[in-house]
Amino acid sequence: MRISFLIATAALATASLASAQSFPTRAVTMVVPVPPGGAVDVTARAVADEMSKRLGQPVVVDNKAGASGMLGAQLVARAVPDGHTILLTHGAPILNAPFVFAKVPYQPRKDFAFVTQVATSDLLLVVGKDVPARNLKEFLAWAEQNKGKLSYGSFGAGSVGHLMSAYLVDSRKLDMTHVPYKGEAPLAQDIIGGNVQIMFDTTSSAMGQIKAGKFKPLALTTATRSAELPQVPTLAEAGVSGFEMSTWYGMFVTTGTPPKALQGSAGGAHHGGSRFPRARVQGRGLAGLARAGRHARTRARAA
Numbered sequence: 001m002r003i004s005f006l007i008a009t010a011a012l013a014t015a016s017l018a019s020a021q022s023f024p025t026r027a028v029t030m031v032v033p034v035p036p037g038g039a040v041d042v043t044a045r046a047v048a049d050e051m052s053k054r055l056g057q058p059v060v061v062d063n064k065a066g067a068s069g070m071l072g073a074q075l076v077a078r079a080v081p082d083g084h085t086i087l088l089t090h091g092a093p094i095l096n097a098p099f100v101f102a103k104v105p106y107q108p109r110k111d112f113a114f115v116t117q118v119a120t121s122d123l124l125l126v127v128g129k130d131v132p133a134r135n136l137k138e139f140l141a142w143a144e145q146n147k148g149k150l151s152y153g154s155f156g157a158g159s160v161g162h163l164m165s166a167y168l169v170d171s172r173k174l175d176m177t178h179v180p181y182k183g184e185a186p187l188a189q190d191i192i193g194g195n196v197q198i199m200f201d202t203t204s205s206a207m208g209q210i211k212a213g214k215f216k217p218l219a220l221t222t223a224t225r226s227a228e229l230p231q232v233p234t235l236a237e238a239g240v241s242g243f244e245m246s247t248w249y250g251m252f253v254t255t256g257t258p259p260k261a262l263q264g265s266a267g268g269a270h271h272g273g274s275r276f277p278r279a280r281v282q283g284r285g286l287a288g289l290a291r292a293g294r295h296a297r298t299r300a301r302a303a
Contacts (some may be wrong), residue, residue: 023083026047028084030062030086032062032072033064033066033069033093034069034182034184035065035183035185036185038155038184038205039121039204040183045061047118066182068101068180069072069092069093069097070093070101070105072089073094074105076253077254079254086115086253089250090247091158091248092158092160093158094108095156096163099168100163111255113252113255113256114250114251115252117140117248117250120249121202121249122202122220122222123161123164123200123246124201124202124203125208125221126186126218129214131211134156135218150177151196153181153199154179154180154185156181162178162180164200168240171242172240176197179196187199187286188206188215192214200221217229217232221235221245223244227242
């Protein structure tokens, strides 16, 4: 995982916030739309700690998991726009949700102002230790032989892991059931327990389980191999070419937050949400994301 703190992400983002004479006047709430544990939560807590030091006020992480991240995002969208309520999230509730869900309880471009990108993370396709496959080719053959019997997990409907899995299942004409979770941590436990067979996880979250022998890594979603896992091939090397993706984590505030509370933040002050981070889907762009989203919707409605 590349925690691009842009010279310590929160450092730059919060230096600007601290420059506002009247900000903060009290504790800041950082809403994180996933359960404790997992890459987003760990990143948020590191950022919150740095912000607390620089702002001179507590920055309290508030985990609001549910509805594929939309529960927490909605809370921030409806918050008082004074900068004291911040959303730190992966892309699902901001970028992916409109492609996947018929109803989203907020308008991402209208209701949020983008503060900064906090981190990016590569994705890794993993299976539990008891799955009888040592590589992606063997897994696909096993899945072909067990159509209708296997399932794949994701850390939320509409998450990048869901879309990647749905695209893989669709492109290989497999018959697997999607099981959404509220976050990475509970999904990892079910992968270990054998309740679901496969998932796309962030490399940072998966490393501990891989080292413990509880996960078997099959392929990376990047263009090149990882220095941390040099033995693990990319999807293209494993025979599944045509798509690669990373996930990102960003910080947002409610639209209408005073510009002085955003001045100098990493990437500039994007008051009113006029500029948003985009998913890095090389070779497909947002069209590929939309296709994966349509497939995810179709499978969800058929379930």
